[in-house]
Amino acid sequence: MEENRERLLRSGRLAFARDGFAAASMDDLTAAAGLTRGALYHTFGDKKGxxxxxxxxxxxxxxxxxxxxxxxxxxxxxxxxxxxxxxIEMALDPEIRRIVLLDGPAFLGDPSQWPSQNACLELTKSAVADLVESGVMRPVDVEAAARLLSGAAFNAALWVAASPTPDETLPNAITAFQMMAQGFLASRS
Amino acid sequence: MEENRERLLRSGRLAFARDGFAAASMDDLTAAAGLTRGALYHTFGDKKGxxxxxxxxxxxxxxxxxxxxxxxxxxxxxxxxxxxxxxIEMALDPEIRRIVLLDGPAFLGDPSQWPSQNACLELTKSAVADLVESGVMRPVDVEAAARLLSGAAFNAALWVAASPTPDETLPNAITAFQMMAQGFLASRS
DNA sequence: CCTACTCACATACGCTTCGTATGCAAACTT
DNA sequence: AAGTTTGCATACGAAGCGTATGTGAGTAGG
Known part of the structure; x- marks a missing residue:
């Protein structure tokens, strides 16, 4: 059973990345995993699961x-x-863009309320909390700062990915991101 | 004909805001406008149109x-x-959140490539360009800065909207946003 | 004034998809 | 050994979408 679960996960990941959540067919993706929709509904409840x-x-x-x-x-x-x-670099991966950045929020709601608890956001939050604590960053609402930083990064990456020449655009995005982040710095060098 | 077009637009806007693009039924929304899907396909080409x-x-x-x-x-x-x-405040409007921030990018692709040319982004870009020109902002890629700012704002707003107490969270988001934006400032006061 | 064509929609059809209900064999329980 | 649960497959019904086709009103041309 555990193996079938992982096969469905892999197949779903492929299908969602390639076709998007809405257009991905459960019949197709389960068949690609050597199973039927019966297995999917049994293991994950429904398509959103x-x-x-x-x-x-x-x-x-x-x-x-x-x-x-x-x-x-x-x-x-x-x-x-x-x-x-x-x-920013990760969001250039089409799989990450489509599944986590576009379809995730659209069909599962805001990342802060995902059952998985959005590991990315938690990571940024703890980093920000430490920096505020140690006085490197100016006093600021930790969640707000984390959300702004990750939001800016991911949105910039969507732009980079859609640009005609992503490789040339990427450095500009990273430079601008780091410049903007300095606004949180207690003393700018 | 122009009137029917506007009735479909209004009805579609309502349905997309309430149910989301994927779940909205063309039969239902056209019927609510007093028409059928025939009119929709004739006027807008297809659902995405x-x-x-x-x-x-x-x-x-x-x-x-x-x-x-x-x-x-x-x-x-x-x-x-x-x-x-x-x-940030606008994104608290459920209609704007769902249609422009969630379903738009998910089903139409990145806003920078929308046929409508994303008026919001253009506005921010021209403001940033002027500020860089006049030396108020440090030299930075204009598109990158505009994308980072609007991305941060909208993503922060998604977080605010999903929070249990949006009214209390909103000021924190705005304060943090304005602090972060100062990173672009040539000389921080 | 009558015919022919186009426009703006409605209707009809087939295909796909989803969710649920049911079937069924194997494993586990007692 | 009989009953129950598990893990899936199969069957069924209900939408929904896109296209193909029908249709009435308006318009142009002769």
Whole structure:
């Protein structure tokens, strides 16, 4: 059973990324997994249940990648900037864009209320909380700052991805993001 | 004919706002307008065509409201901040959230490529361009900065709207937004 | 004044899709 | 060993979408 669950997850992830949630056919994606819709309804409840599971999986992978990007920085502040840059780069992945950034909010509601608890947002929040605590960042509502930073990063990435030359646009987006983030800095160098 | 077109637009706007694009029934929304799907296909081509028309209409109204908010500020910089605050407040409107911020990007693609040319984004871009030109803002890619600002504002608004007490959360979001935007300022006061 | 054409929609049809209800074999329980 | 639950497959009904076709009103042309 556990194996069938993972096969459905993989197949759903593929179908949602390729066709979008609305256009993905449950008959097709379950058949691609060697099963039928019966298995899907039994395991995930309904189509949205599968989407929630896929979103949770991809979101977890994103948080891990962002954490890794931040771990290589020398200061906590630079770690936050690195996480932001990592978000921007990740959102260039069509799979992440479509599943987590577009269909996720549209069909599951705001990320802050996802059952999976949106690992990306939690990561940014804890980083911001530490920086405010230590006085590196000016006093600010932690959730608001985290939401603004990740929102800016992801939205910039949507723009980069839609641009005719993403590779050339990406550095501009990252530079501007890091400049804007300095608004939170207690003392700008 | 022009009247029927507007009735379909109004009915579509209602249905999309209430049920979301995917769940809205063309049979129902055309019937509510006193017509049938035949009229819709004749006038708008298909379901997405109606969505694009509705999005263009709402987006235009949003840009007008933002412009008005900016016009009352004393300096161009404060006008930009006021526009951002206006975006945040507007996104609390369920209609705007669902149609323009969620379903629009999900079903029509990135706003920068909408046929309607996304009036909100254009407005922010021209404001940013002027501020960079006059040296109030540090040198930065204009499109990137505009995208980051509007993305941050809208994403913050999605968070505010999903919070249990939007009225209490809203000021925090606006304060944090204006703080973050100062990162673009050439000299922070 | 009559015919022919076009426009703006309505109607009819087929296909796909979703959710549920039911069937069924295997594993587990007692 | 009989009953029950689990894990799926199959069957069924109800929308919904897009297209193909029908139709009446208006318009143009002769």
């Amino acid at each position: 599968l989407l929630a599971a896929v979103v949770a999986m991809v979101d977890g992978e994103m948080a891990a990648r962002a954490k890794q990007a931040g771990a290589q920085a020398e200061t906590p502040w630079e770690a936050l900037l690195a996480e932001g840059a990592a978000y | 109606l969505l694009a028309a509705v999005v263009a209409m709402v987006d235009g109204e949003m840009a007008a409201r933002a412009k008005q908010a900016g016009a009352q500020a004393e300096t161009p910089w404060e006008a930009l901040l006021a526009e951002g605050a206006a975006y």
